[in-house]
Amino acid sequence: MPVFRIGETELDYSLRRSPTAKKASLTVTPQSFELLVPQDATESQIEAVLHRRRAWILETARHMKTRAKAQVRxxxxxxxxxxxxxxxxxxxxxxxxxxxxxxxxxxxxxxxxxxxxxxxxxxxxxxxxxxxxxxxxxxxxxxxxxxxxxxxxxxxxxxxxxxxxxxxxxxxxxxxxxxxxxxxxxxxxxxxxxxxxxxxxxxxxxxxxxxxxxxxxxxxxxxxxxxxxxxxxxxxxxxxxxxxxxxxx
Incomplete structure (x- = not known):
């Protein structure tokens, strides 16, 4: 699985193309994320999405990790x-x-x-x-x-x-x-x-x-x-x- 680096943080990520998707969307977990894009999305378009949303990806992953630590044991x-x-x-x-x-x-x-x-x-x-x-x-x-x-x-x-x-x-x-x-x-x-x-x-x-x-x-x-x-x-x-x-x- 590819690794996406944001500062000192590394997150595994997967890319999925969909013939029904009209725009890019992200699903984030504490350790990884998935980027869903339209079937015909170009590499430059994909890179633009990752660059534009990098801060949001990092903040969401950190938030989810904090929540996971607080879960009932x-x-x-x-x-x-x-x-x-x-x-x-x-x-x-x-x-x-x-x-x-x-x-x-x-x-x-x-x-x-x-x-x-x-x-x-x-x-x-x-x-x-x-x-x-x-x-x-x-x-x-x-x-x-x-x-x-x-x-x-x-x-x-x-x-x-x-x-x-x-x-x-x-x-x-x-x-x-x-x-x-x-x-x-x-x-x-x-x-x-x-x-x-x-x-x-x-x-x-x-x-x-x-x-x-x-x-x-x-x-x-x-x-x-x-x-x-x-x-x-x-x-x-x-x-x-x-x-x-x-x-x-």
Missing amino acids: VYGFVTGAKIPYRGRMTKLTIEPFDGSLVEVSYRSGFLIRKPAHLTPDSADAVIESALRLWLKRRVRDDAREFVRRHGESQGPKPLGIQIKDQKHMWGSCGQDRQINLNWHLIFAPKPVLEYAVVHEMCHLRYRNHDPEFWQLVGSILPDWETRKAWLDQNEHMLGWEKLEPHNAS
Whole structure:
């Protein structure tokens, strides 16, 4: 992968040409970025984009790296551990029982029942997997409810919803009228998830962020700016990083 140097910083980057792209766009991660350009973009045009956006690329990568360091860390899925859920840190309670599958429920906190025969090491991975699945189902159900509430009467209605594990975007809208949502939105307050759903629904009508797009968003959610601001300021809360305890040698 090529390396792009900005001062003392080196970032891996990839170049992707698209026959449907009308202009260049950038996707940045803490360690790399992708430049998407129209199929017929020349080398000089590509170099011009990189030069013009170099400061923005560097600032965005640094910002994302800082956010990543602030992410919630979980050492084990045990009673007393906390994870974010709908904008709040929420406690886990783990109970053994005679069943064969992990059961997850929520009532002012997560109650997770695990098969009694599981060893502590194996239980941790199984609980995390079951919890992820439960959370993905919640965000799917919430998103479907928001589509029922706002579709057609106020905004375009998608043909379907897909919940994905997207690394660096909260949602996207396909030409097939499917909207894709990042399952990590379940960690945000419900109104923020609603904003993300409405945002992608409005892209069914406007495939850009021109004033008409934001006018449509505002006609559905007058306080969309407050919801978007929460998402921008608290993205580090939207997920967890599983860490293994370090033992002194």
